[in-house]
Amino acid sequence: MAKRELPKHVYRQRNGLYFQRRGWPSRKFESEFGTPAFWKEYADILGTKDQPKVIAHRSFVALIKSYRASPRYRNLKPRTGLDYDKHLDFFASIMGDRNPAKMQRKDVIRLRDANAEKAYFANYSLRVLRVLMEHCVDLGWRDTNPARGVPELKTEKREREPWPRHLLDAYREACPLGSRQRLVMELCVCTGQRIGDVLNMRWSDIQDGGFCVKQSKTKKELWVPILPELEAALKVASRNSVFILTNERGTNRWSYRGASAAVRVVREQIGALEYDIHSWRYNAACELVEAGCGDDLVASITGQSSAMVLHYTKKVRQKVRAIEAQRMRTEQKQNV
Incomplete structure (x- = not known):
């Protein structure tokens, strides 16, 4: 569909049609182009008298404020929301007045690498930035997400273990x-x-x-x-x-x-x-295995799937089985 086929102030972006007019807030159309519902949306936008005609300055502060008011943010689990807030505040502190529409892939990589000494923080920041820039695309502020496809830093992952x-x-x-x-x-x-x-x-x-x-x-x-x-x-x-x-x-x-x-x-x-605190859940699962409980009994307490029970208890399970194997080995030698 060519631009000349679209009505005035309507532009096609990667994820749909948007009403974009200087001094007006950007609006995404919910209805398919050409339908009566689309033309009603278009007329409603042009005819809105009480709608503010001054668009907010496009900055990371404005983007973060918009994201926090969106369903994408409100539907986060409380714990996830707290984690996101740390990184959103971090972005606001270092890029507050900058225009997110001008961010490039090289800027995302530079931001990631600046925190390379704190790999977990750098990788989590990248994930949050990816979500934030996707919201920027949804607003019609830009066509592409510069954080999409940027790889996380490789780290030597240490598996969580129960408290000794x-x-x-x-x-x-x-x-x-x-x-x-x-x-x-x-x-x-x-x-x-x-x-x-x-x-x-x-x-x-x-x-x-x-x-x-x-x-x-x-x-x-x-x-x-x-x-x-x-x-x-x-x-x-x-x-x-x-x-x-x-x-x-x-x-x-x-x-x-x-x-x-x-x-x-x-x-x-x-x-x-x-x-950490979550390691206490490992303690519970491992203590049950050491007591001789099968996966179904462990799951009756923790509520985990069989695969997660195995994941949480694989080290202690190997130890328990190894002790049993060596006991049987010793008994067999004595019998011979």
């Missing part, structure tokens, strides 16, 4: 019963749930000696019996809120950021920075 027994003991020693740091650890290790689900736990979720959990990620519903270590921590916990883990005032749930920061202080204190 001596570090769990050190954590318990550093965090007495009654502290939030101790309670969050016992909830994670003893129930085997993700930190997001643990922070959402309420006192009313305790039924028949166990926790009724509906996992936010998988929507699976589980009932997980309470272990003695967790029962001891719950007995001395305050009950000023419907939530088990609360903020400092005891009025609402403990935020992920607050819990993560508090646990990190303890991890630094006992030399456990290599092991």
Whole structure:
């Protein structure tokens, strides 16, 4: 379709038709060109009297503001939204007044490589920038996404492992019963749930000696019996809120950021920075395997698929099987 076939101020972009007129905000057409619905949209745009006729200055600050008001951002999981915010604020601080329509692939690569010493941060920034520039395309500010196809930095990925027994003991020693740091650890290790689900736990979720959990990620519903270590921590916990883990005032749930920061202080204190909150979920799965549980029994606690149970427990599973193999080998030699 040639431009001369389109009405005035209507232009075809890579992902559809846009109304673009100097001094007016860019608008994407929802209807197919030539249909009655399209012409109604076109007439409504031209006839809008209360619509502001001054377009916002095209800058990264304006782009980020628009992105945060979009469904693309609002539909993010709360934890993901917090992670995105760190990088969005970073972009605003270093590129605030610059026009995102002028960003080129070489600029994206330069930004990535400037943070090469912090590979995780550099790669996550690239992912967020890719999403942000896709929103820039959706707004009609540019035709292509310069971050698409830019490879992430290669890193030597270290697989997450459960906390060693001596570090769990050190954590318990550093965090007495009654502290939030101790309670969050016992909830994670003893129930085997993700930190997001643990922070959402309420006192009313305790039924028949166990926790009724509906996992936010998988929507699976589980009932997980309470272990003695967790029962001891719950007995001395305050009950000023419907939530088990609360903020400092005891009025609402403990935020992920607050819990993560508090646990990190303890991890630094006992030399456990290599092991994070999510590693406690590994502890739960591995302890079940060491107790002789099959995959179905592990999944009955963690809610994981068979593949994820295997992924979480492959090292301890190999160790358990190796011990059994060598025992059988020794017995066979004795019999001979």
